[in-house]
Structure formats: structure tokens, C-alpha cells
Amino acid sequence: MATVVMEQIGRLFINAQQLRQIPQLLESAFPTLPCTVKASDVPWVFREPHILTGYRQPDQSWRYYFLTLFQRHNEALNVWTHLLAALIILVKWQEISETVDFLREPHAQPLFIVLLAAFTYLSCSALAHLLSAKSELSHYTFYFLDYVGVAVYQYGSALAHFYYAIEGDWHTRVQGFFLPAAAFFAWLSCLGCCYGKYASPGLPKFAHKLFQVVPSGLAYCLDISPVVHRIYSCYQQGCSDPAVAYHRYQVLFFLISAYFFSYPHPECWFPGKCDFFGQGHQIFHVFLVLCTLVQVEALRIDFTERRPLYEQLHGDLAHDAIALFIFTACCSALTAFYVRKRVRTALHEKEE
Incomplete structure (x- = not known):
């Protein structure tokens, strides 16, 4: 009996010794990261208006920037909001996908595209905020990737709205130009954002924002028009369509997010107080995520409940729409690649 007890005590002692090693193992797996620095300690391209501290040091290893996912810095909340939303x-x-066959059901393909587009823009945004601090070229590269993701999402949303949310009379008015125009405005949005970022050293801050906001605003006005018309028609008829309620929230959340994207509130009122939490861009991320989630739910309901209407309106349109989606994504990616090449040349000239 005594031998058994001593064996048990020995095992407990060994287990206790192993438990003491856990902090050391964690420390070796997640080494102490360099402290964040002030705005004055990083190149101007990394600085954000009214954000004074919490910047990550540039020119570190890629491993460092991936590990900053678990560090407190001024981009951490921006990373996590879109990373969690992507999941x-x-x-x-x-x-x-448990109830919808995306591969064999042509009318489900626009729903597949908007889900893919939402995941793409959220993932690209999370990568941009996580990895862009490594160098000036990395900063431009990952934000250009972010802009490609935004363009893809703009067209994906336009397609899904046109396919599932549109009413018959609005379809008659816009069917001849809607999707080509949506593709063009999505590409224009990518071009405007990339060029505004590239030319920002010689532009006032408001001009830089205009290159981002105006093309994106034009794209949104077209993309959301089937939804706005649907909401208005429902209001006139006094309908109680559950999808329309989600569409209303989609528009509301987007307008709130657009406001916080365009204006640096509340950090402009409290410089240095919103460095880690409460920035306007963080609020923009939160409301854009809410917009995306209610949009997906609204389109899921429309896909289920409005099948007779969209089958009658669209026929075999889905195949052409997919081709236009791929074309838009390729054009946006090539545009971002070209502007990145210009940025790389400019940075090399500056170093020389």
C-alpha cells in the first residue's frame, strides 16, 4: 500500500514539474514582442491622424507581425473585427451549403459569389491591418490587396441584389446596364483607392479621401438601388417581408460605417485617447461587419422565398454574371499590381 502511495506521489511530483514548465514553453513559443512606439518613431506613411501611440516597429520579421495578432497595438481591433467576421x-x-447545392444549382451561384466576395474582402482587410506595418512597400502592397477585396465585394453585392432582391419593375428599368456598370464602378473604386494611396504624399488628406469615397459612393448608389427600391415598394404596399427588415438594417449599418470611414471621429476630439480602442476606423469596421452579416441573412431569405420571381426574371443569367465577376476581379488585381509596381519604383528612387 505504501509503495502504491509513493508511486502516486511521484507521479504528482512529475506532473507538478511539467506544469511549472508550461510558462517557459509558452514563452518560447510566443517570445516577448518589441514594445509599440509613438507616431514620431515610424515613417509618415504608417501614421494615422490623431493616433499618437501604439504603432508597431517596422522592419521586423514576418513572424513578429503574425504574432502581433495577440499583442495590444493600434491595429489589433481592426484585425480581429474582420478576422472573426470572416470566420x-x-x-x-x-x-x-447543407441545403443548397452551389455547384449544380445555377440560381444559387450568385449567393455563392456574394459569400465568397464577403469572405475575400474581410480576409484581405484583416491581412492588410495585420501585416502592412513591416515596410513601406508592404504597407502599399497589402492595402492594394485590400482594395481588390473591396472591389470584388462591391460587384458580388451588386450581383446578389440584382438577382435576388430586385423587384420586377426596377429590373425592367436597369437590366440592360446594371451588371456591366456595377463591374465598371467596382474596378473604378479599386483604381481610385490605389491611386489615392499612391499619390497621397503629394495630396491633401481630404483629396486622398475623395479618391476613395467618390468611386465607392458611386458604386454603392448603383449596387444598393434594387434594395432601396424594394424597401420603398414594401413601405407603399404595407408588406411584412422579413427579408426587407434585414435589408433596412443593411442600409442603416452601411451609412453609419461610411460616416466613420469618412470622418476621423471621435479621435479628432480626443487626440491620443483613442489609440487602442474607440477609433473611427474601428467603429467603421464593426458597422461594416454588421452590414455584411444582415445582408447575407437577407439574401438567404430572398433566395429561399423569391425563387419563382428570380427564375422568371433572370433565366440563365448566372453564367454570364460569374464570367463578369472573374473579369472584374482580374482587372482589379492587375490594376493593383500595376500601381504597386509604380510605388516600388518610386521607393527605389527615394532610397537612391
């Missing part, structure tokens, strides 16, 4: 989209995708 939620994957879960929604899996749930919908």
Missing part, C-alpha cells in the same frame, strides 16, 4: 461567414457558408 462567421465561413460558418454561414457551411450552414447554407
Whole structure:
């Protein structure tokens, strides 16, 4: 009996010794990261108005920037909001795929595209905020990737709205130009954002914003028009369509997010107080995520409940729409690649 007890005590002692090693193992796996620095300690391209501290040091290893996912810095919340939202989209995708055959059902393909587009823009945004601090070229590269993701999402949203949310009379008015125009405005948005970023050293801050906001605003006005018309028609008829309620929230959340994207509130009122939490861009991220999630739910309901209407309106349009989606993504990616090449040349000339 005594021998058994001593064996048990010995095992407990060994387990206790192993438990003491856990902090050391964690420390070796996640080494102490360099402290964040002030705005004055990083190149101007990394600085944000009214954000005074919490910047990550440039010219570190890639491993460092990936590990900053678990560090407190002024981009951490921007990374996590879109990273978690991307994971939620994957879960929604899996749930919908249990009842919808995306490969064999042509009318489900626009729903597949908007889910893919949402996941793409959220993932690209998370990568941009996580990895752009490595160098000036990395900063431009990852934000150009972010702009490609935004263009892809703009066209994906336009396609899904046109396919599932549109009413018959609005379809008659816009069917001849809607999708080509949506593709053009999506590409124009990518071009405007990339050029505004590239030319920002010689532009006032408001001009830089104009290159981003105006093309994106034009794209949104077209892309959301089937939804706005649907909401107005429902209001006139006094309908109680559950999808329309989600569409209303989609518009509301987007307008709130657009406001916080365009204006640096509240950090302009409290410089240095919103460096880690409460920045306007963080609020923009939160409301844009809410917009995306309610949009996906609204389109899921429309896909289920409005099948007779969209089958009658669109026929075999889905195949052409997919081709236009791929074309838009390729044009946006080539545009971003070209502007990145210009940035790289400019940076090399500056170093010389």
C-alpha cells in the first residue's frame, strides 16, 4: 500500500514539474514582442491622424507581425473585427451549403459569389491591418490587396441584389446596364483607392479621401438601388417581408460605417485617447461587419422565398454574371499590381 502511495506521489511530483514548465514553453513559443512606439518613431506613411501611440516597429520579421495578432497595438481591433467576421461567414457558408447545392444549382451561384466576395474582402482587410506595418512597400502592397477585396465585394453585392432582391419593375428599368456598370464602378473604386494611396504624399488628406469615397459612393448608389427600391415598394404596399427588415438594417449599418470611414471621429476630439480602442476606423469596421452579416441573412431569405420571381426574371443569367465577376476581379488585381509596381519604383528612387 505504501509503495502504491509513493508511486502516486511521484507521479504528482512529475506532473507538478511539467506544469511549472508550461510558462517557459509558452514563452518560447510566443517570445516577448518589441514594445509599440509613438507616431514620431515610424515613417509618415504608417501614421494615422490623431493616433499618437501604439504603432508597431517596422522592419521586423514576418513572424513578429503574425504574432502581433495577440499583442495590444493600434491595429489589433481592426484585425480581429474582420478576422472573426470572416470566420462567421465561413460558418454561414457551411450552414447554407447543407441545403443548397452551389455547384449544380445555377440560381444559387450568385449567393455563392456574394459569400465568397464577403469572405475575400474581410480576409484581405484583416491581412492588410495585420501585416502592412513591416515596410513601406508592404504597407502599399497589402492595402492594394485590400482594395481588390473591396472591389470584388462591391460587384458580388451588386450581383446578389440584382438577382435576388430586385423587384420586377426596377429590373425592367436597369437590366440592360446594371451588371456591366456595377463591374465598371467596382474596378473604378479599386483604381481610385490605389491611386489615392499612391499619390497621397503629394495630396491633401481630404483629396486622398475623395479618391476613395467618390468611386465607392458611386458604386454603392448603383449596387444598393434594387434594395432601396424594394424597401420603398414594401413601405407603399404595407408588406411584412422579413427579408426587407434585414435589408433596412443593411442600409442603416452601411451609412453609419461610411460616416466613420469618412470622418476621423471621435479621435479628432480626443487626440491620443483613442489609440487602442474607440477609433473611427474601428467603429467603421464593426458597422461594416454588421452590414455584411444582415445582408447575407437577407439574401438567404430572398433566395429561399423569391425563387419563382428570380427564375422568371433572370433565366440563365448566372453564367454570364460569374464570367463578369472573374473579369472584374482580374482587372482589379492587375490594376493593383500595376500601381504597386509604380510605388516600388518610386521607393527605389527615394532610397537612391
